[in-house]
Every structure is written in C-alpha cells, then in structure tokens.
Amino acid sequence: MTSTVSDHLQLDSWIGETARAIRQFDWSNTPLGAIDDWPQHLRSVVQVMLRNALPMAVLWGEEGTLLYNDAYAKFSGARYPRILGMSIVEAWPEAAEFNRNVVDAGLRGESLSYHDISFELAREGESAEVWLDLHYSPVASNEGLPVGTLAIVVETTGRVLLERNRASAEAAFREASERLQLALNSGAVRGTFVWEIRANRVKGDERFARTFAFTDDEVDTGFPIERALAVVHPADRERVSALISRTVRDGTPYRAEYRVGSEDEGWTWIAASGRCEYDADGQPRRFPGVIVDIHDRKIAEERLKELTRGLEDKVSEAVAARVAVEAQLRQSLKMEALGAMTGGVAHDFNNTLQAISGNLQLLQYLPPDDSRVPARVQAALEAVQRGAKLASQLLSFARRQPQSPVVINPRRLFDELRELLQHAVGSGVSIATLLPDHPWNFCVDRNQLENALLNLAINARDAIRGDGKFTVACSNETLDAVACEGKDLRPGEYVRLTASDTGSGMTPEVLERAFEPFFTTKPDGHGTGLGLSMVFGFVKQSGGHIAVSSTIGVGTTVEILFPRSGDHESAPAETPTMTALTGNATVLVVDDDPAVLASTVAILEAMHFAVLKASNDAAALSVLESGLGVDLILTDVVMPGRVKCADLAEWAFAQARPVPVIYASGYTRDILSRDGVLRPNVTLLNKPYRAEMLAREISTALQRAAQGFIADMYVHKTCAFCASI
Structure with a gap:
C-alpha cells in the first residue's frame, strides 16, 4: 500500500508541459507498457529528467524508447510532440547509426561524451548543420542491470559559429595589418601634405586631394587648416585638433587615426603621421605629414570587437545557466536523500504518535486523582517533543537557502546528526562516531555539510546491502608543506572528517571515476551519479580537500579536510523553565x-x-x-x-x-x-x-x-x- 501511494504522488509531482504529455500518452502500445506498471527506477530517472533545466531525454530498453523534458522538446522543434514514445532511431533518422550505438552502449553499462560534435539535422523542413555537446549515462534497474540511457543535450551551434567568425575576423585583421605594413614600406599611401603654419595654408599632392575631396587647384594654392578639419568626422574632430596642437606645442610626433568624408559619400578611415618643424628662434614653421588608408583594418577591428562582445555575452549566459542548473541539481539531490529517509522517518513518527495516543487513551480510564496521571501526561509531552525535533530536522534539511558558513563544533554536529544518519542508512546498519577529547571548530555551510554527510551515508547503505557498519570520525590535523602537496591546501591546522563503511568497495576503475558527474554504480537504480560530485564541489568551495580510498570486499573511506576556525561556536539555547505569572492580564x-x-x-x-x-x-x-x-x-x-x-x-x-x-x-x-x-x-x-x-x-x-x-x-x-x- 505504501508503494502505491508513493508512486501515485510521484506521478502527480511531475510538472510541466512535457510531464503532462507523458502522463496522458498511451504507453500500453510501447515497449514500456502502461504507465501505472512502470518500475520505480524508471519513474525516478524520469522525475530527475523532468526537473532539470538542461535538455534531457531517457532512451529506454533495446528500442531506445524516447521520453524527454521541456527543454529537449524545445530543442526538437517541429518534431515535438510527435516523437514522444518513438524509438530514438526513428525519431532522428538522419542520426540513426549514431543513436543505435548510443542505445547499445548504454545497455552495456558504458558512458559516452561528445563535445562540439557536428550533425546534419532537419529543421523547419531544411537540412541544417548543428553542433552539440552530448553526454550519455547508463540507467540501472533495481538489480543493478543497465536498462536504459540518460541523455543530456547542449546545443553549441551559436558558440561554434561565433568562434569560427572570430577566427575569420582575426585572420582578416592580420591580413589588413600586413597590407598596411606593405603599403607603408612600399610608399603606397593616400597622400602627403604640408601645413605652412604662419600662413595657415595646407597644401598636398593629388592623392591627398582625392582623399579629402579637394580640387587640384585648391591643394596647389593651399587652404586654411580649418577646411581640412571640416572634412573630418564630427566624432573625431576635437581629438584630431588636440593632437595637432600638442605636436605644435611640444614637438611630439603626430599620429592620429580618424575618418574623413561625408554622410552622403561615406566615411573612410585613415592614419595621419607627421611632425612639426621650427625656425631658429624655436617658433613653429611648417608641419609636413603623410596619410595612409587603414579602412579595411579598422572595419576588421570593429567586427572583431563585436564578435568578442557577442562571445563574452554567450559565455556569461552559459555560466549563469550552469550556476542555476547546479543549484537545481543540489536541491534535487537533497530531495533524493530525503526520500531515502522517508521509511525511517515514518517509522519514528508512527512510534511517536503511538506513544501520544497510548498515553491519552490510558488517561481516559484513570480517575483524575490517580497517581499515574502525571507520569502519563509527562510521557505524552515527551513524545510530542520527539516529534517536534524530527520535524525540525526535516525542515532544516529540506530548506532551499543560500550558502551561509557558520562555525561548527564537531561533537555537537555528530550528536545532532546521528539520528538523521540512522534514518538514512536503515536499522540494519550500525553507526559509530569517533572524536578526540577536544575537537577543533571549523567554518562551512551547515546545511550543505549535512547534505554531504547524508549522501555519504546513503552511498554506504547501498554499498553494504544489508547488515554492516558506518563510521563517522573526526580528528585534529596539522599539515606541513609535504602533507599539503597535491591537495591544493596551505600548511596549517585542519579538521579531518572521515566517513567509512564495511560495504562491497570499489574497483580501481570505478574509484577513478568516483567524482565524475552522472557516473553511478548503485544497484537500486535510484542514483543520479551526482552525489559525490556535489560533495566534491561543496568541499572545494569551502577551501577544503576530499579524497576517496576503497578496497573490494573491505569497504570505502571518504576523507574531508576543512581549515580550522579559531572562532567560538554559539552557545546552545537553554531549556526554558516555568515562569511565575500574576494572572491579571x-x-x-x-x-x-x-x-x-x-x-x-x-x-x-x-x-x-x-x-x-x-x-x-x-x-x-x-x-x-x-x-x-x-x-x-x-x-x-x-x-x-x-x-x-x-x-x-x-x-x-x-x-x-x-x-x-x-x-x-x-x-x-x-x-x-x-x-x-x-x-x-x-x-x-x-x-x-x-x-x-x-x-x-x-x-x-x-x-x-x-x-x-x-x-x-x-x-x-x-x-x-x-x-x-
């Protein structure tokens, strides 16, 4: 009865347009069978998929029957919702051979990853080249056998094209720069000029005349410099005038890049170079110079800047999306751990309710002056306090909140978390805690630390598969430079937390991939492969270090190091006592x-x-x-x-x-x-x-x-x- 209610609630919790389509779809004619008969491990992986913001799909069984979330539906375009329940090979015929290999690899228990892989896909009736990041992880049944594949699809077409365009722009920029150097070296310039400063007459050659749209007569006889500046782009005019004035005043070389032309004829980029000559008295006399066409180079620079800004925006968006997805995954993982504890919590709550109910029923049969009444009332109140404590622990664990480091006392942490850990591992696994007489404090996010320890406990439970022992230990450690080598830690004082189990252990091949996201060997099919990767990320963000060791048939040990905190832990709240009241309010x-x-x-x-x-x-x-x-x-x-x-x-x-x-x-x-x-x-x-x-x-x-x-x-x-x- 409990399983049926749980399954029903799980189906009702599937939200989103695609979730509704899955619930309403007639699966009885597919290899999956009626949705009410789906195994729990299939429902669990579908729920994880539906809650994810990234495009994700489940390829189930030998046919690779397709289920997907809202983001994947958007990626599939006009194919949605037609391809729901189809074989992945039939849904994407242009990639049939590739998808056939993916399904077969998943059923062999293999994980696959591809980065920026190119496909020719039909989109809006036309074939288009797209680039994708693809990640495939096998999904296991309750017996530990691979029965499907979880696919994550990230389209990278925009970024790939931006990078290609940027490379083209950089090549064009280099080519334009080379042409400029050749032009300068060969004398291929857009004109030469000389400004007779005392007479305020600018003269030049015919190439200068064409560049500034003057007649040959005008450049032969000369004209005021103000007429030449009038041809300069309004946005550049003030800057060019200031550079000319500085050269005349200080004698520094003149170098300016600006646009000349008009709104009607268009603007052309040129680079002007020159110097000021002085007479014997040190007064400015003439200002010769040369102009070079740099239009192609400047256009290439502008194009490169635009592409760079576009690429930076894409990167920022990708980083923001990754942060959001990681937060969702952390919360999903926390809810998975909470679900694993549901049985133990229900058992304890029912015991608490039974204690309250039994005492209250007994009071019905006892006269008010019976000596046993106070004891029964006190027992019922104590049961209420146990229930309140359990509810408080669950609310604290399930709460979605930002990271907030606090100073933690290991002894108090173990005392308060022991009951919750026991729920996670089940009654068949005994829990032991080992601490020094005076454990050091450390500063991390309490909520995320509890989440990490609970996930380690659940991993231990799955590895033990029956009766066994889960040990949580703490020790004070002083690490020197040699001990810190390879750990990304500085020498100093650290608190070591150790979680060890007497489970089946891991092979060297599995141990090497232990922190890899979406990699899992859990036999019950409920694992997402995110537990240890999330613990790894939390420890690193907290300035610590994590390491795993394991031996087949002996068990697994996870060691975590956190820097010691010299601050004091907040004193626990005192138990309130009855307060005398006047009774006149x-x-x-x-x-x-x-x-x-x-x-x-x-x-x-x-x-x-x-x-x-x-x-x-x-x-x-x-x-x-x-x-x-x-x-x-x-x-x-x-x-x-x-x-x-x-x-x-x-x-x-x-x-x-x-x-x-x-x-x-x-x-x-x-x-x-x-x-x-x-x-x-x-x-x-x-x-x-x-x-x-x-x-x-x-x-x-x-x-x-x-x-x-x-x-x-x-x-x-x-x-x-x-x-x-």
Missing part, C-alpha cells in the same frame, strides 16, 4: 484550528488569565476595535481571509500604549519571511510549544511592554528572527 487568542484554539485557551485559563478568542484575524480585529481591553495578542501566522496577522500587529503597534503580539507558527519560512522583519512589539513562538515556553514568552512580553522596553525588544527579537530565516 487579558489575552486575545487567534487560531483557525478549533483544537489548537480550544487547548490554548484552556492552558491560559488554567494559568489564571482572562481569555478572549477568535477563529480568524478578521474576527480578532473586530474584537480589538470593539473597545474590549486586551493586554496581549497570541495569533497563528497562516490563516484564511483578507485580514492577516500583520494587520493585527499594525493595529497593536498603533495604540497609544502598544499591545505586545506573539506570532505562533509551525514553519518559520511561511509568509513572515517575505519581509524578514518583525514589528518592535512582536515575538515569534514556534509550534509545538510547551506551556512553560508559552508562559515565559507571555510574561516577558508583558514585562517589556510595562517597562517601555519596546526598542530593546526590536533589537533582540528582530535580529533573532531574521537569523532564523
């Missing part, structure tokens, strides 16, 4: 869950508070606006209706004497995190909470309100809340 309780509302009201009344209640925020606002005196508002965060809890906080803060507000939430990443800031009179209380915690928060909020410490509450509570999200 009025509390408005707001919650849309009748059971939660009734229990909360009963608890507060037992604490001798006067209690008002409302089943939604709109009803609560009506109570507040009616004029009834309220000293504190306790409200759930997420409730239906147009009036929100934030509106209650705004009302409370706007009063002459601000009314303190306590938000009660079962999930700190709900609508509160959109703003990331609480009002100064607002406190956050996480569900499920004990009566002692509720009493403490109410007492603190009332005392601060009474003493006017709103500013102090804003500094501490807001920062604490922002850090928690």
